[in-house]
Amino acid sequence: MREWAWRLGASGLLARFWADVFYLWKLNPENPTLLALLASETLTIVLLFGSTKPASRDLHPLAVAASLGATFHFLALDLGSSHHLLPEAGCAVLMLTGLLWQVYAKLSLGRAFDLLPARRGTVAHGAYRLVRHPIYLGYLITHCGFLASHATLRNGAVYVGLYLLQVIRIRREEQCLAADPAYARYCNRVRWRLLPGLY
Numbered sequence: 001m002r003e004w005a006w007r008l009g010a011s012g013l014l015a016r017f018w019a020d021v022f023y024l025w026k027l028n029p030e031n032p033t034l035l036a037l038l039a040s041e042t043l044t045i046v047l048l049f050g051s052t053k054p055a056s057r058d059l060h061p062l063a064v065a066a067s068l069g070a071t072f073h074f075l076a077l078d079l080g081s082s083h084h085l086l087p088e089a090g091c092a093v094l095m096l097t098g099l100l101w102q103v104y105a106k107l108s109l110g111r112a113f114d115l116l117p118a119r120r121g122t123v124a125h126g127a128y129r130l131v132r133h134p135i136y137l138g139y140l141i142t143h144c145g146f147l148a149s150h151a152t153l154r155n156g157a158v159y160v161g162l163y164l165l166q167v168i169r170i171r172r173e174e175q176c177l178a179a180d181p182a183y184a185r186y187c188n189r190v191r192w193r194l195l196p197g198l199y
Helices: 002-027 032-048 061-071 088-109 134-149 153-177 181-189
Strands: none
Touching (some): 061 153, 153 181
16 A cells, blocks of 8 residues: 555656646747656656565665655756757757666666665666666766756756765665675676766
């Protein structure tokens, strides 16, 4: 019952985001980045409905707060701005690239998807051969595209806050998996968590 309450609550917040995006998109239908952001954030929530319950979750308040803040950060974005760092078409291509990478990473993960850090076993194939957290890499690419088309101080601050939360989530997820010898071997093979060569 708790699983479905969590999923339905997430769907309610997403519905509010849908309403905001479609209202702004109808005012400016030549802004495909709004729809690309909507697709990216919707995919995350939709996958909750098909995920399996993990063996255990990290319910520490820090993990819960970081996961909720990172998942629903889109409610704090300034969607109506139009300050571009790149042409709109270039931003849309960047966002589509990030979205496609997210899809590939989530297909690699299968039904072992969750918003909270959880112990579900080690995945080492597909997108997980490049970095340990490829879904977050897809988010990052998508968010860079959106920020480049909606460049405001508010959006910049939201994304800085988001990726501080993502680092917390990464650390907590790796702590959940650390006791698994297979995960330790995987970490020896795949050195980078998010950005090859940097982190």
